[in-house]
Amino acid sequence: MVNDLITVPSYILGEERMSPKHLRRIISGISGKPMLEVHDVDKWGLVSAIKTASKTQHQLENIPLEKIIGVLSRSVDYYFDDDSKYNVIVSLTGSPITFVREGTKFVKDWCKDLNPYLSLALEGNNVYFRNSAPVVAILPSNSEQEVPYVLAQTLLSRNATIIRPSSLGASSYSVFEFVSALNKGIDKTNDPSLEPLRSAISVINTQSRDYLDSLSIDGWNYIFFGDNFTVKEIEANIREKCSPRKIISYGTGLSMSVILDDSNLDETIRNIMESVIVNVGNECTSTDVVYVKNEMYDVVLRRLQQEAEKYRSGNPFDPRTIGLVEQNNVDYITGELLKRGKLEFLKSSDVELSDLSKNSTDLFDVQPYEKRRLIHTSVVPLSKYETAMEYPGPIVSVRPFTDMEELREIIEKDLRDNGMEKNLVTSVFTEDEKSFYSVLPLLRSHTVKLNKPTHDFNILLPHQGVYIVRELSNPVFIDKA
Amino acid sequence: MQKLNTPSFDDFWWDTNSPEERNKAALEQAIQTALFAKEKVPFYREHYKKLSPQDIQNISSLEEFAVVIPYITKEHLANVDSGAFIPEIEVEEIDPNIGEYWVFPTGGTTGDPIEVYHSMQDWRGMVLTADRHIEFDFFRDKNIKELFGVKDEYTNPLKDARILGVYNRAHITNNIYATMLLRFGSEFLWRPHLTPTPEDVYGAAQKHRVNGLLATPEEGTGKKAIDLENILRVDAKNSKPDAWHLSYRYNPEFKFIFWSSMPMSEDLLRYLKEDLQIPYIKGHFGSTEVAPTAASCSEHMRDFHLIYGHSLVLIKSMENTGLAKPDEFGYTLVSRTGATDKEGNNVLPSGTYFINYMTGDGARLSKDELCKCGRNTPVLYDINRIQFHEGKAIHGCQIN
Numbered sequence: 018m019v020n021d022l023i024t025v026p027s028y029i030l031g032e033e034r035m036s037p038k039h040l041r042r043i044i045s046g047i048s049g050k051p052m053l054e055v056h057d058v059d060k061w062g063l064v065s066a067i068k069t070a071s072k073t074q075h076q077l078e079n080i081p082l083e084k085i086i087g088v089l090s091r092s093v094d095y096y097f098d099d100d101s102k103y104n105v106i107v108s109l110t111g112s113p114i115t116f117v118r119e120g121t122k123f124v125k126d127w128c129k130d131l132n133p134y135l136s137l138a139l140e141g142n143n144v145y146f147r148n149s150a151p152v153v154a155i156l157p158s159n160s161e162q163e164v165p166y167v168l169a170q171t172l173l174s175r176n177a178t179i180i181r182p183s184s185l186g187a188s189s190y191s192v193f194e195f196v197s198a199l200n201k202g203i204d205k206t207n208d209p210s211l212e213p214l215r216s217a218i219s220v221i222n223t224q225s226r227d228y229l230d231s232l233s234i235d236g237w238n239y240i241f242f243g244d245n246f247t248v249k250e251i252e253a254n255i256r257e258k259c260s261p262r263k264i265i266s267y268g269t270g271l272s273m274s275v276i277l278d279d280s281n282l283d284e285t286i287r288n289i290m291e292s293v294i295v296n297v298g299n300e301c302t303s304t305d306v307v308y309v310k311n312e313m314y315d316v317v318l319r320r321l322q323q324e325a326e327k328y329r330s331g332n333p334f335d336p337r338t339i340g341l342v343e344q345n346n347v348d349y350i351t352g353e354l355l356k357r358g359k360l361e362f363l364k365s366s367d368v369e370l371s372d373l374s375k376n377s378t379d380l381f382d383v384q385p386y387e388k389r390r391l392i393h394t395s396v397v398p399l400s401k402y403e404t405a406m407e408y409p410g411p412i413v414s415v416r417p418f419t420d421m422e423e424l425r426e427i428i429e430k431d432l433r434d435n436g437m438e439k440n441l442v443t444s445v446f447t448e449d450e451k452s453f454y455s456v457l458p459l460l461r462s463h464t465v466k467l468n469k470p471t472h473d474f475n476i477l478l479p480h481q482g483v484y485i486v487r488e489l490s491n492p493v494f495i496d497k498a
Numbered sequence: 499m500q501k502l503n504t505p506s507f508d509d510f511w512w513d514t515n516s517p518e519e520r521n522k523a524a525l526e527q528a529i530q531t532a533l534f535a536k537e538k539v540p541f542y543r544e545h546y547k548k549l550s551p552q553d554i555q556n557i558s559s560l561e562e563f564a565v566v567i568p569y570i571t572k573e574h575l576a577n578v579d580s581g582a583f584i585p586e587i588e589v590e591e592i593d594p595n596i597g598e599y600w601v602f603p604t605g606g607t608t609g610d611p612i613e614v615y616h617s618m619q620d621w622r623g624m625v626l627t628a629d630r631h632i633e634f635d636f637f638r639d640k641n642i643k644e645l646f647g648v649k650d651e652y653t654n655p656l657k658d659a660r661i662l663g664v665y666n667r668a669h670i671t672n673n674i675y676a677t678m679l680l681r682f683g684s685e686f687l688w689r690p691h692l693t694p695t696p697e698d699v700y701g702a703a704q705k706h707r708v709n710g711l712l713a714t715p716e717e718g719t720g721k722k723a724i725d726l727e728n729i730l731r732v733d734a735k736n737s738k739p740d741a742w743h744l745s746y747r748y749n750p751e752f753k754f755i756f757w758s759s760m761p762m763s764e765d766l767l768r769y770l771k772e773d774l775q776i777p778y779i780k781g782h783f784g785s786t787e788v789a790p791t792a793a794s795c796s797e798h799m800r801d802f803h804l805i806y807g808h809s810l811v812l813i814k815s816m817e818n819t820g821l822a823k824p825d826e827f828g829y830t831l832v833s834r835t836g837a838t839d840k841e842g843n844n845v846l847p848s849g850t851y852f853i854n855y856m857t858g859d860g861a862r863l864s865k866d867e868l869c870k871c872g873r874n875t876p877v878l879y880d881i882n883r884i885q886f887h888e889g890k891a892i893h894g895c896q897i898n
Contacts, residue, residue, distance in 0.1 A: 029773070030747075030773060037764075059765040060765065061765045061766055061768065061769035061773070062769075064730060064731055064734045064769065065734070065769060065773040067731075067734040067735050068733070068734035068735075068737065068745065068773070071734065071735050071736065071737035072737040072743070072748060074737070075737070075738070075739045231731075234735050
């Protein structure tokens with residue numbers, strides 16, 4: 018049993034910021050047990066964060082990039098340096114423990130040695146990248162792994178950052194964990210010139226609806242994550258209030274897989290299913306829709322449905338399950354499938370929360386007898402005229418195409434109906450590389466993979482076509498004699 | 499003008515002497531003011547016609563003063579010519595160095611604007627009293643002395659300080675502060691022009707490298723309001739390397755925030771104290787009619803010690819005709835009961851007479867007890883506009 022709430026302060030002026038009582042929120046885990054006490058900021062906290070950022074911005078520009086790389090490399094050792102911290106994330110989100118551990122390790126490894134990434138992101142002969150303007154970053158709810166990815170890059174761009182975690186707890190917890198790790202890393206360096214880095218990040222926990230009004234400032238940079246419609250709305254909102262320097266908006270992925278008729282079906286089905294269930298299907302790289310040639314459609318549908326049976330939701334601490342879909346998302350998925358007449362394909366069941374807690378760590382403490390609806394891996398067949406959706410859960414749609422022209426049409430329709438011009442990633446499964454290249458012009462993805470699952474994330478590539486660190490920097494072109 | 503036999507308004511006696519002695523002096527001034535008004539001020543001659551001079555002279559307590567002396571409201575002031583509130587006296591009696599009177603219109607938040615006349619003597623009395631409160635902070639308040647790094651001796655951190663007053667030029671707050679701060683050796687700067695934006699005011703603060711601001715805290719009328727909120731928002735996003743930060747944390751030369759007219763929210767106070775680390779934050783409660791009547795201290799940063807001397811503030815019960823008990827919510831009655839002649843003597847007021855003037859504010863008054871700041875005057879708190887509410891302002895002043 019954990020008796021004490023974990024305190025998650027905001028962080029401004031290089032200091033932890035506790036709030037008066039009326040600005041504190043208790044956040045419960047998936048079992049209903051109160052876990053975090055998040056300290057929100059008031060409107061003056063926002064002003065203070067702005068002041069901190071604009072003051073620190075000028076102090077950061079003189080810190081050499083190598084020093085920041087060094088301090089990040091040290092700091093990341095302190096980020097999620099204890100098993101209990103992973104357990105907090107699992108208990109708050111329902112993400113499977115294996116995913117949380119591996120995903121965190123993945124991004125920590127990236128942070129440990131940033132040079133390969135930077136050599137690609139900031140490539141260019143005779144170009145010096147200087148800082149541009151403070152950054153406002155707004156994180157989505159399932160953003161634990163984006164935290165170091167985003168914050169390391171804003172630091173590397175030497176821009177002060179105001180970060181607003183999602184209103185759900187794991188995001189706030191991870192951001193504070195990063196800031197704490199950064200401060201420990203700075204302590205270790207014992208280098209006074211790095212002191213401004215302590216104020217380089219301000220963390221503003223807030224549930225205020227108009228916080229963005231205060232943070233809309235001419236010439237600043239903005240990074241948003243969210244579903245495509247929300248991101249567009251936020252972007253329009255910002256542009257209405259100020260003239261930003263740059264808006265980097267990450268929509269959701271709508272990740273796709275295309276199965277051509279010469280693919281290795283066993284391997285393809287396994288790869289696709291791994292992508293469908295990654296982090297209970299709530300990653301931007303989770304496969305949302307599979308396009309399959311008409312002739313193979315029935316076979317692929319049946320094989321996917323059979324494979325899906327193996328992957329069931331449950332106690333996220335149990336490695337035999339795929340984790341637990343958050344309750345909000347359960348309601349959303351159920352509602353959307355009902356609206357589209359596809360509810361019959363949803364695999365779900367009810368369990369008592371006490372059953373879910375078996376074999377869990379002591380953090381996963383539940384109310385006995387309370388019931389919870391589980392969503393299991395589900396495969397939804399779609400006709401040509403229906404739209405593929407991106408569900409925040411292990412739901413994959415399968416739709417047939419007759420020829421390449423039709424494939425182009427239905428992909429474009431799906432993108433249009435999801436408010437997107439491009440999707441994040443498309444995996445093409447074929448044994449013939451020539452076929453791959455013939456499909457390539459039809460796709461509208463930032464990244465296309467050949468015989469690799471969509472979630473096989475290559476962190477060295479630009480995410481959704483963007484290297485954050487580059488976008489946040491101002492290039493200065495050097496002309497030598 | 500007729501002299502008053504009470505301690506000088508710049509004497510800390512008013513803040514530290516026994517409440518009984520202080521109330522006795524305050525009552526004496528109030529009685530003399532009412533007697534004079536009955537005789538020499540046309541409006542009061544009519545208003546008090548049922549009272550004999552003896553009735554007034556026989557008043558033996560502040561409570562009785564509130565009961566016996568009829569109160570006036572904004573309605574009286576609005577419906578009677580403003581000249582009827584000025585005593586019928588010879589100009590020579592009020593040493594008019596700068597015209598006979600300074601005339602200030604009220605803001606209109608409590609009804610139709612009225613004209614308020616302040617003579618030079620009235621002005622001097624108000625300034626001396628309000629300055630005494632500030633001087634007390636630097637002389638006696640250990641918390642404030644510590645913030646300015648002073649132990650025993652008197653310090654005057656306002657000497658040579660540049661304070662930018664951002665109120666409308668015609669507003670009494672700017673005007674009275676200009677005089678008040680001059681006495682401390684400060685330079686008072688007026689806001690850039692008649693209709694500045696918060697950016698203009700911030701620009702002026704940068705240009706003149708000011709050491710403090712005088713402003714209303716949060717007017718709540720949007721992004722164009724010239725208030726602390728908007729000016730500090732502009733400051734927050736303009737931190738160029740050579741910026742003159744309106745923050746002691748980043749700029750040890752910026753030390754003073756003077757505020758008035760609107761309440762100071764807890765959140766803003768925390769920002770000023772903790773984030774900007776401003777060492778001296780001083781609020782005044784007052785009105786165009788009687789100017790500062792109460793002021794904050796280091797212990798009561800959002801509430802106000804009554805400033806006895808030129809004025810008397812009483813809280814009238816909502817339940818009966820007497821005074822409210824300590825900490826009971828009631829109507830605020832304000833009287834102007836003193837002024838100062840050029841020799842420094844306490845004298846009766848010579849401008850607009852306000853006696854038991856019900857301002858329209860409701861408030862609570864604490865009991866008399868020794869505050870950590872060193873004063874033993876009661877504290878006015880929980881101030882709310884309860885009459886003539888026009889949805890625009892609390893307190894007695896409007897900011898243009």
